Amino acid sequence: MGIVFIAAGLAYGLLAPAPPVLAESPDELPPNQRLIRLDEIHEHNRTADTYWVFRGDKVYDITDWVPNHPGGEVILRAAGGSLEPYWNIFTIHQKQEVYDVLEHITATLQCSGNRRSHMTQASRPTVGLQWGVGAIGTATWTGVRLRDVLADAGLDLQDPDEDIKHLKFVGAEAYGASIPIDKAIDRHGDVLLAFSMNGQPLPRDHGFPLRVLVPGHVAARSVKWLSKIVISDEESTSQWQRRDYKCFGPNVRASHPDWDSAPAIQETPVQSAITSVRRVQADKLLDSALARVYGLEEDSVVLEGYAFAGGGRHIVRVDISPDRGHTWLQAQLQDDGAKMGASGSPDDHRAWAWRQWRAAVPATQVSGKFCVKATDDSYNVQPDTFEPTYNFRGNLANAWHRVPVIRDDKPS
Ligand code: HEM
Numbered sequence: 001m002g003i004v005f006i007a008a009g010l011a012y013g014l015l016a017p018a019p020p021v022l023a024e025s026p027d028e029l030p031p032n033q034r035l036i037r038l039d040e041i042h043e044h045n046r047t048a049d050t051y052w053v054f055r056g057d058k059v060y061d062i063t064d065w066v067p068n069h070p071g072g073e074v075i076l077r078a079a080g081g082s083l084e085p086y087w088n089i090f091t092i093h094q095k096q097e098v099y100d101v102l103e104h105i106t107a108t109l110q111c112s113g114n115r116r117s118h119m120t121q122a123s124r125p126t127v128g129l130q131w132g133v134g135a136i137g138t139a140t141w142t143g144v145r146l147r148d149v150l151a152d153a154g155l156d157l158q159d160p161d162e163d164i165k166h167l168k169f170v171g172a173e174a175y176g177a178s179i180p181i182d183k184a185i186d187r188h189g190d191v192l193l194a195f196s197m198n199g200q201p202l203p204r205d206h207g208f209p210l211r212v213l214v215p216g217h218v219a220a221r222s223v224k225w226l227s228k229i230v231i232s233d234e235e236s237t238s239q240w241q242r243r244d245y246k247c248f249g250p251n252v253r254a255s256h257p258d259w260d261s262a263p264a265i266q267e268t269p270v271q272s273a274i275t276s277v278r279r280v281q282a283d284k285l286l287d288s289a290l291a292r293v294y295g296l297e298e299d300s301v302v303l304e305g306y307a308f309a310g311g312g313r314h315i316v317r318v319d320i321s322p323d324r325g326h327t328w329l330q331a332q333l334q335d336d337g338a339k340m341g342a343s344g345s346p347d348d349h350r351a352w353a354w355r356q357w358r359a360a361v362p363a364t365q366v367s368g369k370f371c372v373k374a375t376d377d378s379y380n381v382q383p384d385t386f387e388p389t390y391n392f393r394g395n396l397a398n399a400w401h402r403v404p405v406i407r408d409d410k411p412s
């Protein structure tokens with residue numbers, strides 16, 4: 001029989017992809033995850049072509065890691081079984097840096113223009129692609145740490161020269177951007193040179209063969225098709241650094257901004273959006289998973305969406321209003337494996353991935369529009385309207401997301 005473990009999709013890459021979660025029954029498995037029986041793990045022992053190990057409820061493919069393991073081939077003793085007994089002896093492993101080797105980074109990339117169309121509709125015209133809620137995405141990434149590459153190239157990470165201020169990235173077709181050197185060398189900054197996405201080689205559209213991944217920063221800094229890295233005393237001079245991705249006051253017109261007066265966008269502000277609204281009838285709920293999750297007893301509207309804060313700040317709360325902001329309730333934050341960023345600790349600032357959320361509202365409480373707003377762990381909140389943060393480029397549009405209530409009574 002054996003205990004049942006779950007691993008994400010196929011185990012690929014440096015080690016296993018998205019952190020799998022132990023579920024009570026196979027129906028509750030998140031997407032891209034599957035149950036793995038202990039017998040199957042045993043087969044990936046040192047006589048096999050690929051080596052698997054497990055720790056807790058997660059399974060890891062360590063095949064590519066074996067030649068890189070500082071302790072050498074002795075690691076193969078654990079192949080096909082649990083890491084724990086060995087790590088209890090070789091206690092050098094019981095620290096965060098080693099645990100981090102096991103995990104990929106799950107990070108969200110968000111365009112500075114996400115939700116730009118909402119700003120345009122609620123305020124005035126903006127210049128740029130009129131994005132809805134979809135200029136944002138989340139993936140697991142594998143690569144080498146940029147700070148390790150810089151150290152290897154001779155940069156003194158402990159005490160870099162005073163005049164080193166920025167790291168410039170040059171990509172294909174002259175695209176370029178830069179980030180502050182502190183982010184690049186921060187042990188907890190998790191900046192990667194990524195060659196794999198969701199356990200597969202980086203797709204061409206996502207920057208094959210190599211892209212930068214700057215988690216917590218606006219996606220424009222995660223330069224694709226990377227060709228060159230320059231240590232510099234100044235920011236990139238590209239228009240994407242010096243012009244496009246900046247915010248000015250609501251009064252400033254597109255015709256004469258003082259470009260240098262505003263800083264380039266790096267970390268992004270707290271954001272949230274509703275991505276699904278479903279009306280659910282009570283009699284249809286009785287034995288459904290939704291009814292169990294919410295304990296619903298009456299006709300309800302189920303909302304789902306995402307919330308994301310830049311700079312690695314955690315989302316601490318998502319508030320939903322079923323009536324234009326008069327009354328509020330708290331959405332349930334999904335335990336989607338991405339919630340803690342790289343390190344698994346709620347106390348750090350490494351929440352690199354969005355939190356998905358859902359909420360159910362009794363149909364009788366619904367009137368006017370639904371609103372959503374999120375709060376991050378610095379208690380930053382989203383503005384209620386777009387007017388105060390209007391900027392002619394429509395960047396960082398993060399006012400409350402409002403969606404009309406659905407009127408038809410058809411069950412979904
Ligand atoms: C995926 C699983 C493993 C990972 C990610 C891993 C990672 C590492 C790392 C990062 C170090 C260097 C630590 C340091 O110098 O601070 C190390 C050293 C070492 N590892 Fe592992 N290890 C794994 C599994 C194992 C297993 C299963 C064994 C034994 C059966 C083992 C035996 C050793 C030994 C003996 C050293 C110490 C070498 C020395 O003293 O310099 N490792 N490992």
Ligand SMILES: *[C@@H]1O[C@H](CO)[C@@H](O)[C@H](O)[C@H]1NC(C)=O
Binds near residue numbers: 043
């Ligand atoms: C090791 O794996 C092979 C198949 O890869 C299997 O035939 C064998 O029984 C395994 N050994 C143990 C001890 O599980």
